Amino acid sequence: MKFAKITAIFGISVFSCMSVYASQNPFMINANQRDFQAQQNNKGKKHLTAESVQLPSNARELKSVTLTFQNLDGTTESKQLKVDKTIDWHYPIKITQQEAIRNISKRYFSLNDFEFYMEGKTFVISSPKHRILRHFLLANPTTIVVDFSRDKGAAYDGNIGTGEKYYAKVGVNAKSNLYRVSIELDGIYQYTLKSAKNNTHTIQLR
Template identity: 30%
Template sequence: MIKYIILTTLLLIDLSARENPFFPVKGEKGMPTTSNIDLSAPTLKRAALSLPSSARKITKVTVSYQNLDGSIANESIDLDNSIDWHLPIFVSQSMGDIKNVKQVKASKAKKEKYTHLYKSKNIQFFKKNKELKIVTKDEMIRSFLLTNPHKIVFDFKKDVNLKSETKILKSSVFKEINIGTHSGYYRAVITLDGQYKFNKSKKAYGYSIYLQ
């Protein structure tokens, strides 16, 4: 009888030593404890982040999330990809976005033709994506960038009296062209939609300008 009393007492002591027998004790593996913090929120469909026109590469994506116990943690993925700053960065859990991505890729796969921007008796401008095609027989004596807003200036060696002209361009990258004459040369100024660098190459038809 005494043995049963002692055994019952030991069991009661062990149970009372645990504050809550339905949660794991310290050091015991199991489900994490929860908190009284309200974790209800609308289901994520899509969020978009727009980057400035100076952005050219994405190097890392970091997601901050809230755990069941209310604590905040981070997960990151390192990347090394070029990006088009015109397009936002999306965060999504929608399966419909997979279809949209495929449609965008298919659209980009289509070969884009040159679009005419401007024409005078001495010079013509065409564009394709971020390439500017300059058709002229005149020598380009200099080219340089201006900022706020970003513009490319082209000077061509020829003493000609061209009518000063400003033309608004229906283009996503090249927004406006200004033509004017100076002593011994004429100037074309192309206003851009953001920050770029550019490479210039001489061609049989004139010059090609590639924005970066």
């Protein structure tokens, strides 16, 4: 039985992780500078969003995935991920840097320390580690913004497109002293936000 090995070469951007460590270790400034220079040198290259490969019709199991990546100093390394799971060859294998929705049927997903759930016009944010500070609405595009205490949390900047109606895009961005959750809507709505004692916050559109 054949198995597939996928090799992808891409540059790694480690700015988010490096910036957190740099705040704790001042000697990391040179590494940050090298990372910035590498990003400038790679400006002509597209950032990885998603790549896919179609396996042959006789493929039944994916044994491993090998990723070959280029470091800041130009050297290359490879890491192998053992998979050893059955597959349906009809569907392509995808590699992506987006944080995926974990359960499509129930619309659960996470970004950093925040868990999200959405169903229809209801959107729930769970933030056990962070207190809600305020929330407000922005226009063009219509976006609900919810600020949380950062409490020495790690640097983070990420977002995900849901592909669903009502709540089109969700992002979490670390500011100097807070985390900002931005929820982009697919149209113009009013909303209510109710908080529970367990740091769960429910948004309802109307």
